[in-house]
Amino acid sequence: MDDRLKKPYDPQNTEDRIYKLWEESGFFAPEVRPEWAKNSKTNANFGKRFSIVLPPPNATGVLHLGHTLEDSMQDTMIRYQRMQGKQTVWIPGTDHAAIATDSKVTKMLEKEGIKKKDIGREKFLERVNEFVEGSRKTIVSQLRKMGASLDWSREAFTFDEKRNFAVRTAFKQMYDDGLIYRGHRIVNWDPKGQTVISDDELVYEERKGKFYTFKYGPFEIGTARPETKFGDKYVVMHPDDKRYQDYTHGQKLSLEWINGPVEATVIKDEMIDMEFGTGVMTITPWHSHEDFALAEKYKLDKEQIIDPYGKLLPVAQEFVGMKITDAREKIVEKLKDKGLLVSVDENYVNRVATAERTGGLIEPQIMLQWFVDVNKKIPARGNKSLKELMLEPVREKKIKIIPDHFKRVYFNWIENLRDWCISRQIWYGHRIPVWYKDEEIYCGIKAPEGSGWVQDEDTLDTWFSSGLWTFSTLGWPENTEDLKNFHPTNVINPGYEILFFWVARMILMSQYLIGTIPFETVYLHGILRDAKGQKFSKSLNNGVDPLEVIKEHGADALRMSMIVGIGPGADGKFDIQKVKAYSKFSNKIWNAARFVYDNTQDFTLSENPKELKYDEDDKKSDEELRALIAEITNEMDEYKFYIVAEKLYHYFWHTFADIIIERSKKKIIESEKNNTNVDSARALLLTQLNTLLKALHPFMPFVTEEIWSMHNRTLLMTEKWPSQEEI
């Protein structure tokens, strides 16, 4: 017996060694394959391929437990498919996460007393790159610790040379097709981050504030934001509101307002909720999405009140230059003095929009920005719009979303989708490939010839480059072998919280740029929470370092705890007890192997197992395992890993160990007394163990590989997944 087996299983002294073995074998890459897999006679899946791209972790930090959930699932998928004889590739990479990284490095510099603007764009970007490279290295080493069989030769970064080329190519094509346009639109301005952000990057928060009611000529109007009201010269009410039936649409009224008399125009529109407040409101088109829409509808004037720093403009007259937060009470005071304040509700709960990354309070502004038109018909794509290109494959089931109910959420989002604002006023990111010279505009993959051209200062929304990920990692826009072989990818495995951010954008980009779906299956996972069900967060200080868990309990145990009992789309709770339980299971497998190997010394399995004469009990056990294999193979194909893992656990422990091993003990003892032949019992033990090691390998790769290595020269990783007939 191998000496290693004499002690309990020790993951810490095993895992790194095994990982090195795998990596050096070259089998993570699709080009390197075992002989049986290269042969159409021995491989039922000959010629089939299977690819996954890793959702690239943000290069803003280290991996947390949430990532290990994804890593465990995807490695299980890819190892299973590899053992099925398919040519598999799982592509690693990291995401530059433009705005998140930019704001993180900005904060780091601030701690050093350095202001971004003082060191300039170039120096700042040097610092960012340095930081990102550090994070990337950490992330890569953590993925190795998890046992992830990623093809490192294909590692990509959303902001490396090749991906930058892909981004410029994509941008130009969309620009030429009129899908990307520059225009003055109302956008979400983050005064803190000094950049625009997309609708999806908003986080709404409930805040208690004051709700004021003012006299506005013959009306009473309500507002939570008096500081925006200077320019208000349109007063809106519902056409069916009997209280105001004496006023007509377009009627002009002179009235006294904050800084003197104004001429107000009556607008009648059904957008008004008669039940809310007094049923009358004034509008501020420059600083409200809804008011903007109304102003567009009736071609009303729009006036800017607040500047990008959150200060009042000259329209505010005596309040000019004041911060809006400081001005608010003073404006109310003035209105009160003028006798225009009717009432103040102190307990008003307002939902305010904040920026996801900086926490800044969003101020809608009309600004010149770049947008992706989601409604424009595209002749090259059957006259469909991007919206339709996103809807179609999911509707027609070319893309399957697991769990199924998320497709309704997806449809709901697309139906309400507005044009996607893609320009950002930050330095870190893909620079917009557009140049200006006087009145001329040039969009191209390379800078235009000639002097005097100035490139657009803005960078792109990080999701623009992530949207290309399934094919930019495979070499697009070059028509590479990888692209031909591995796109569309088979499955993508992100958390449901990035269904819109990422999954939808990948479908958009792939459908439009290459005319195919990016993946066949979207397996959404949930959020991993702590044992109490709280989100992991810095403020709660409930973070758990995956490396510590691996060090103490082993990667296999952590992986199992991430898979068993966590259904698709369901949030999981991290409980160290669960990890401990699967660490015991690792040891159980180890000890069972010890027993089997101990009792099968000088015994080799017959080439033709069918010659074996099992007794009734053993025959039953043999059939039971075959049935289990058939069952779990189907379930693996249906991405039901959480069920398979549990079944294997249960079979190994309560059938193989409790029944088969125990029964064989009796037989072996008896045979020693009576000198009978127990080869069939030994054969059953060895066959069952081998089969179970193979079946467990995608879930618990380290312990299974280590045991396998004691009696086999091949790598378990490249063994053939057991089939019912071949056991």
Added chain:
RNA sequence: GCGCGCUUAGCUCAGUUGGUAGAGCAGCGCUUUUACACAGCGAAGGUCGGGGGUUCGAAUCCCUCAGCGCGCACCA
């Protein structure tokens, strides 16, 4: 307001097309027998949120009520 999900053992959660309910932890009892004592084995524990319906049969399908959670939109 629109939509989605959840409610199963003391706790945290699984349960694939409807066919006598499962795991981990906790608790209880037993055990050093040729794998395994930081272990193993065994027993116990559930009217599957309430009510109604379809069915030979429902945790599973339909209706309804209640509680919890989430997403989207609006909030002048």
